[in-house]
Amino acid sequence: MISFFNVSKVYPNGVNALRGVSLQIETGEFVFIVGPSGAGKSTLIKLIFREELPTKGQIYIDGRSVIRMRSRDVPYLRRQIGMVFQDFRLLSDRTVFENVAFAMKVVGAGRSEITARVPEVAKLVGLEKRLDDYPTQLSGGEQQRTAIARALVNKPSIIIADEPTGNLDIDTSWGIMDCFRDINEQGTTVIIATHAKEIVDVMRQRVIAMNCGQVVRDEQRGVYANAT
Amino acid sequence: MYTPMPLRKINYIFQEVFRSLKRNSLLNFAAAGTTAISLFVLGIGMLLMINIDQIANTVESNVEIMVYLEDDISENEAHSMEPSFNRISGVKEVVFVSPDEGLELLEGWMGKGSDLGSLSEENPLPNAYKIKTGDPREVGAAAAEIERLPGVDNVRYEQGVVEKLFALTEWVRIIGLIVIVLLAVSAIFLIATTTRLTFYARRKEINIMKYVGATDWFVRWPFLLEGVILGFVGALLAVGVLYLSYGTLTMKLQQAITFLPLVTDSSDMLIIYGILLGLGVLLGAIGSSISVRKYLRV
Numbered sequence: 001m002i003s004f005f006n007v008s009k010v011y012p013n014g015v016n017a018l019r020g021v022s023l024q025i026e027t028g029e030f031v032f033i034v035g036p037s038g039a040g041k042s043t044l045i046k047l048i049f050r051e052e053l054p055t056k057g058q059i060y061i062d063g064r065s066v067i068r069m070r071s072r073d074v075p076y077l078r079r080q081i082g083m084v085f086q087d088f089r090l091l092s093d094r095t096v097f098e099n100v101a102f103a104m105k106v107v108g109a110g111r112s113e114i115t116a117r118v119p120e121v122a123k124l125v126g127l128e129k130r131l132d133d134y135p136t137q138l139s140g141g142e143q144q145r146t147a148i149a150r151a152l153v154n155k156p157s158i159i160i161a162d163e164p165t166g167n168l169d170i171d172t173s174w175g176i177m178d179c180f181r182d183i184n185e186q187g188t189t190v191i192i193a194t195h196a197k198e199i200v201d202v203m204r205q206r207v208i209a210m211n212c213g214q215v216v217r218d219e220q221r222g223v224y225a226n227a228t
Numbered sequence: 229m230y231t232p233m234p235l236r237k238i239n240y241i242f243q244e245v246f247r248s249l250k251r252n253s254l255l256n257f258a259a260a261g262t263t264a265i266s267l268f269v270l271g272i273g274m275l276l277m278i279n280i281d282q283i284a285n286t287v288e289s290n291v292e293i294m295v296y297l298e299d300d301i302s303e304n305e306a307h308s309m310e311p312s313f314n315r316i317s318g319v320k321e322v323v324f325v326s327p328d329e330g331l332e333l334l335e336g337w338m339g340k341g342s343d344l345g346s347l348s349e350e351n352p353l354p355n356a357y358k359i360k361t362g363d364p365r366e367v368g369a370a371a372a373e374i375e376r377l378p379g380v381d382n383v384r385y386e387q388g389v390v391e392k393l394f395a396l397t398e399w400v401r402i403i404g405l406i407v408i409v410l411l412a413v414s415a416i417f418l419i420a421t422t423t424r425l426t427f428y429a430r431r432k433e434i435n436i437m438k439y440v441g442a443t444d445w446f447v448r449w450p451f452l453l454e455g456v457i458l459g460f461v462g463a464l465l466a467v468g469v470l471y472l473s474y475g476t477l478t479m480k481l482q483q484a485i486t487f488l489p490l491v492t493d494s495s496d497m498l499i500i501y502g503i504l505l506g507l508g509v510l511l512g513a514i515g516s517s518i519s520v521r522k523y524l525r526v
Contacts, residue, residue, distance in 0.1 A: 049439075072443070079441035089436055103440040110236050150440070 001027045001189060002048060002158070007057030009043050009213075017043040018054070019213040025191065027157070030184045032200050033193040034224050035210035041193040044210070045162050048191075049081060050074050062157075079107055082151025086163035088143045090135040090150075096122065097131040100149045107154055121149045125179050141172035148179055158189045165196050173199060197224040237446070244450040245457065248430070255429060256458055259422040263462025263511060264469075266418050267504050270411045271470045274500050277404040278491050284397035286489040291364045291393075293371050294325075295357040296382040306355040309379060316373050318366030319359055327353040354381060365394060412507075420515045427451070427519040434520070444524050451516045459512020463505045471501065 002025040009018040018040045025031055033041045046052040047059055050066050059066040061077065069077060090099050100121060101114045109117075122128045125145040135143050144164060151159055161180065165173035177199050184190040194200065200207060200223060207222030208215055249256055295313070297306055303326065313322045325333065330353040361370050367385055375383045427434070437447050474497070478490045491497070 075438075075441045075443045075446075077441075078439065083439050089432065089439075091433055091436065102436070105240050106437050106440050106442040106446060108237055108240075108446075154440070 001025060001062055002191075003058075003060040004044075004047075005058040005060075007047065007054045007059060009040075009047065009052065010055045017213055018047075020057070021210075021213070021215055022057075023208060023215055023218065025189065027189055028184070028187055029189055030181070030203075030205040031189075031191045032203075032205055032207045032222075032224075033191065033210060034195070034197075034200060034207055035216075038212075039210040040213040041210055042162055043213075045160055045191070045193060048158075048160060049083065050077060079154055080157050082148075082154070082156040082159045084144070084147050084151050084159065084161035084164050086166040088135070088140075088147045088167075090143055090146055092135050095132050095134055096127060096138070096146050096149075099135070099146055100153050103150045103153050109154075117153060118149075121153045124152065124182065125149045126175075139172070140168050141175055144168065144172075144176055145179060148176070148183075152183060152188075156188065158191065159183055161190070161192045161194075163194060164192060165194065165199070170196075170198065177203065200224040241449045241453060245453050248450065248454055249457070255422070255426050256454075259426060260458045260462040260465070262418045262422050263459050263508055264465035266411070266414065267463050267466035267508055268469055270408065270507070271466055271500065271504050273404070273408045273411050274503070275470070275474055275491075277401075277408060278496060278500070280397075280400050280404060282489055282491050284393075284400065287393060287397075289360070289364060291360075291367055291386065293359040293361075293367060293374065294384045295359055295374055295380055296384070297355045297357070297379055298381040299354050301355060301379050303355055305379070306357075309377070310357075312377055313357060313359060313374065316370055318361040318363060318370045320362040321358075321360040323358040325356040325358050327351040327355060330356055416511060416515070420518060422515075424519045426454075427516075427522075434524070438524070447524060448517065448520055451520045452513055455512035455516025456509050457512070459508040459510070459515070460505065461508075462512075463508025466508070467501045467504050470504075471497075 002023075004021050004023045007018055007021045008016075010016050021040070021044065033044060035041055043052065047054055047066070048061065050069065053067060062080070064077075066077065091102065094102065097118055100118045104114045104117065119128060119131065122131055125148050127142060127145050127149060130138060130142060130146075135146065138146065144167075148159075148161075148164075159180070164180075165176055168176065173196055177196075180190050180192065181203075204221045204223070206220050207217070207224070209217035209222075209225075297309070301309075307324065310322055310324065313319060328351065331351055334353075359370070359374065361367050368391075371383045371385050374380060434447055478492055481488060482490060482492075
């Protein structure tokens with residue numbers, strides 16, 4: 001469903017973020033992207049999301065070229081992808097319900113759809129009792145769950161998370177990861193860029209390890225780092 | 229490509245606009261206030277300008293040429309000369325002034341009490357013409373040409389004064405125009421700065437909208453509408469204050485200096501107020517679309 005062919009990215013400031021990356025992610029997979037800071041994880045995600053365009057190479061999502069896509073079609077690509085960030089990116093002046101509903105309003109959903117769907121997603125991430133609270137009243141884990149609910153609400157086929165547990169303690173992180181596993185079990189492709197070694201090592205999912213802009217390891221049921 | 233907007237989208241846009249107007253009330257107040265002050269000053273400039281223009285026009289159009297004919301020309305001969313004055317380029321109005329009328333004019337200028345009464349028995353004044361040109365600028369040239377006509381003894385107009393007046397009104401117009409342009413530019417600058425602040429406060433929201441797959445126009449609409457509303461409110465404020473203060477001011481001024489030809493014609497004023505309102509809306513729209521463009525690039 002996501003294919004990279006020999007993709008390179010050089011930023012205008014000269015940073016060579018990706019060097020000839022090729023990879024394939026199938027529908028329904030659960031993938032960890034690991035590697036040190038600056039390895040190219042975030043760039044990889046930005047390319048899938050078409051926040052950036054590659055300098056060289058081809059990227060296909062669902063058989064469509066992301067590079068040749070007209071910019072007015074980009075919003076529709078993004079509706080297929082739910083994004084979750086390390087810093088949650090919630091609107092602090094809106095309740096949990098409004099934050100999640102915001103994503104639906106943006107794609108033109110009606111009131112009745114929203115009032116039916118938002119509680120449903122909230123339940124999926126375990127927030128059904130916090131719908132009327134504002135982000136500042138929530139714990140970090142709850143804020144991230146709100147962000148996940150927002151990413152999920154439009155039923156995307158792919159969820160991408162960039163360091164989703166980077167601001168959370170380990171217990172909370174586990175809760176978030178369980179949440180992602182539930183989402184994955186319902187058929188959504190999940191891609192997580194992370195530093196959380198202990199989680200990656202326990203979950204034993206596919207691991208794509210990156211370093212200096214290249215894929216250095218790609219294995220099913222992998223771990224964070226090879227014991228050498 | 230334009231696709232018709234479903235009602236719920238319009239509904240959404242209005243919801244967002246009012247939410248934003250309410251939540252960012254301080255910034256919005258600043259934006260509308262800036263617009264109001266800028267347009268108010270601009271409006272003062274425009275009002276000053278049309279008044280100066282009107283005064284200048286009045287003064288200019290009062291410039292006339294007095295043509296005194298030779299003493300031995302009879303009234304009939306004098307009348308027969310009228311067409312030759314009319315032929316001179318630039319001449320718009322030719323009025324015959326008989327010696328009696330000339331005396332009346334003199335009395336008017338010098339006052340009844342003066343010792344002119346004795347002259348009425350034997351009026352020494354020649355037949356004369358009062359001539360106005362269409363464009364006061366042509367007075368000098370027309371006067372010179374008239375002077376060369378046979379039978380013309382003497383031509384008078386306020387020489388130096390006319391030229392000085394023209395130089396003055398010309399300068400006043402140029403300076404007025406420059407001031408208005410400067411004011412308009414500073415208004416745009418102030419409004420752009422304020423809207424940029426509003427956007428800076430909301431960049432996170434725009435960013436999230438883009439991430440969840442909002443189209444550019446979907447992001448733009450509420451901001452555009454908000455800008456238009458703020459611009460309009462600001463302009464309305466400016467026009468209201470101008471309307472009240474200008475009305476009072478002209479009334480007081482005209483009581484003090486009765487002959488001052490101020491612009492009080494309501495249709496002229498309506499045009500200026502209309503321009504200000506239109507400018508407010510335009511500035512709001514331009515300001516907000518310039519500022520939002522930067523944040524749409526995600």
